[in-house]
Amino acid sequence: MKLKFFTVAKKMAEYGDHHTYRVGAALVKKNRVVGTGFNKYKTHPASPSPYKHIHAEVAAVLSASDATGADIYVFRQTRNNTLGMSKPCKWCEAFLRTRNVRAVHYSTEEGYATYVL
Numbered sequence: 001m002k003l004k005f006f007t008v009a010k011k012m013a014e015y016g017d018h019h020t021y022r023v024g025a026a027l028v029k030k031n032r033v034v035g036t037g038f039n040k041y042k043t044h045p046a047s048p049s050p051y052k053h054i055h056a057e058v059a060a061v062l063s064a065s066d067a068t069g070a071d072i073y074v075f076r077q078t079r080n081n082t083l084g085m086s087k088p089c090k091w092c093e094a095f096l097r098t099r100n101v102r103a104v105h106y107s108t109e110e111g112y113a114t115y116v117l
Contacts, residue, residue, distance in 0.1 A: 035064030
């Protein structure tokens with residue numbers, strides 16, 4: 001896990017249009033950012049969410065040409081500008097698995113955590 005990629009994800013979170021949560025993601029492969037995304041109310045047919053809203057993780061993967069073997073960094077900023085839990089939902093996690101993402105790094109209320117898919 002490299003904190004510099006959380007900086008990219010945090011910057012992307014600033015673009016999110018959700019009224020409560022600002023979530024951003026950076027897809028990293030071979031130490032380079034290959035895709036970025038943020039949460040949107042806009043819908044997309046590739047979204048695994050039953051509501052079809054675009055989650056930051058999905059937007060980041062869809063913006064990349066290939067996610068195989070990549071790590072994803074997910075950052076959530078709360079309304080009062082503190083870290084929030086950004087562990088991917090079950091639909092996003094399944095989506096990341098189908099795209100062969102290797103590991104997920106995400107913010108928590110206390111800092112950061114990682115798990116391998």
